[in-house]
Amino acid sequence: MAKTEERVKRSRRPTIRDVSQLAGVSRMTVSRVISDPDLVLPATRQKVASAIADLGYVPDRAAGSLASRKTGFIALMLPTLTNANFAAVAHGLTEVLREANYQLLIAYTEYDMAEEERQLRNLLARRPEAIVLTGATHSNAASKLLLSADVPILEIADLPSRPIGHVIGFSNQEVGRTAARYLIDKGFTRIGAVGATVEGEVLDHRGEERMRGFEDELRYAGLPTDAVVRHGKAPLSYDHGAAAIGVLLDKAPDCEAVFAVSDLSAVGVLMECQRRGISVPDQLSVIGFGDFEIGRIINPPLTTIHVDFNGLGQRTGKTIVELLKRGVSSETGRVDVGLSIIERKSVKT
């Protein structure tokens, strides 16, 4: 009997109360030793510390969050994690938030709008202290939820025209425009692009922005946009590019240069060209977006548009920490991290 009692006691996780009793102090003192040790006399601190160690006490943040109204959670919504650039964002963000003792809560939607609101509700129920959104096309319901959360909202990796919070990103339209201008400046006149379709529930909003920017610039230069092909759906990968370039070439066999909304697609284009005996860049020039590592490796090495996603994540993290510590950020509400062209060998010069 006594033995059972004992076992029951040992199997229950130690609480702050157990620590306080063992150390012979109040629970508040234990709490202080954990959250702000300097408030406590070294001798007391020592007693408490060894009680904690003896019991193997680990505080319960759910209880702490409830009492302090601070959860230490930062929510991050991404389209997908299996994309090196989004993973880099999460990575940079974590690096910074770790220091400040925040825990990232990641949700991803697979580019599915229906999933978005569901995920958002789940995140909100965890009471994050800030919410980071990536390329989400917020539904009305989602926007309402977001606003009523009453915490900083950061929209990153884009430059929305009607932002609902802080913005740290780059213009996806500008990416498209830059790609078009680059190709036009090289003297090409028969120019195309490959991206995903925009219909249905699953869509890559940011990719579509790049497509639009590209088309705009083409039109601005008085060039036709009939070789701009939307095919298949996000997430884009090698196979997408391979299939899409086939469609494009059927429509516009005389096409000289192509922009792929993602390096992943661009690589697929390169492969398919190799298969068809189309020489890149001699017969067809290719420019991508994202500066994925594979672009450096492939032959010919891929000319692409680069954005520092890891830095973007870090910058976002720093802004959040400032916002939460000081209530303001040194950044303005809208930061453009810019982009750059990485010239390699897939565009004819």
Next chain:
Amino acid sequence: MAKTEERVKRSRRPTIRDVSQLAGVSRMTVSRVISDPDLVLPATRQKVASAIADLGYVPDRAAGSLASRKTGFIALMLPTLTNANFAAVAHGLTEVLREANYQLLIAYTEYDMAEEERQLRNLLARRPEAIVLTGATHSNAASKLLLSADVPILEIADLPSRPIGHVIGFSNQEVGRTAARYLIDKGFTRIGAVGATVEGEVLDHRGEERMRGFEDELRYAGLPTDAVVRHGKAPLSYDHGAAAIGVLLDKAPDCEAVFAVSDLSAVGVLMECQRRGISVPDQLSVIGFGDFEIGRIINPPLTTIHVDFNGLGQRTGKTIVELLKRGVSSETGRVDVGLSIIERKSVKT
């Protein structure tokens, strides 16, 4: 004045109490509508639902967790997220856990043992209902923490000899042995390998297992192991392979075949060979591990050892759900998901 009062009221997030008052029911009834609607009369349910909608109420899971002692969190510790295979594990896991309404809490250590315990403490403070570990070399302190957490522990992507919980994975040693046997069977006698060094705080435990298995098999066949090279540190990437093959070739210029502990390194090897004018597979055969997408793309396409990481994640998720719902799993405590060789063109036949 009254206006300010009002604003203050509106800015406070609605609680379950607000909902209950607006709906004219008790808080418990609201709670039931949310967690198990069938327990409530349709008419009442309707009243409550519209009160929830009107107020934009989102439950506070921290409070719920405290009361119910169920957080809905599953902890996942990874070496890094910027590795397609680990990302695939997280992905598969999320897919399954989402259905069952669990939220994944991801921590990663960058192969840093010092970071491991710190991260673990953070995770434990969130009271996860299960803990998933990947290739962690648990320190004593970490193991103690883990055990006293008193929740299911799943060790995945490995087959530890002295497991501390459920195991779902594959043998990294067997990967190495399989690679060696494959090369030996092809008739090679001068065989090497490239991996990371094992010294310091930063180490890739699982990669080292693959190296050991490889060496073992070489020895078993009576072959020398002097061309097995440990160079640089994790995480491995293209540059690692490029540098390491240089070291290997200096030591053993007559080497005919190489195993790279990661496809990423293998690709680096391929690149460096191209630079040096060494033809693969004619002069040097290469086999990798991980079946990264790039291996399909590169020229020559990479022969590699494949493991279904996404499936591994899904299987882990299913086991967790079973364990948590029914207290038992249909799987035994040790599951080997196996591996397969993907023969492409980088090994001479």
Next chain:
DNA sequence: ATGAAAGCGCTAACAC
């Protein structure tokens, strides 16, 4: 089918 009481484990605010 619904409600009342009690309490989960912690910390804010104030007292001493």
Next chain:
DNA sequence: GTGTTAGCGCTTTCAT
């Protein structure tokens, strides 16, 4: 520097 009191927003348990 340390303790006391009160409660954070929910759910458990038991009553009706």
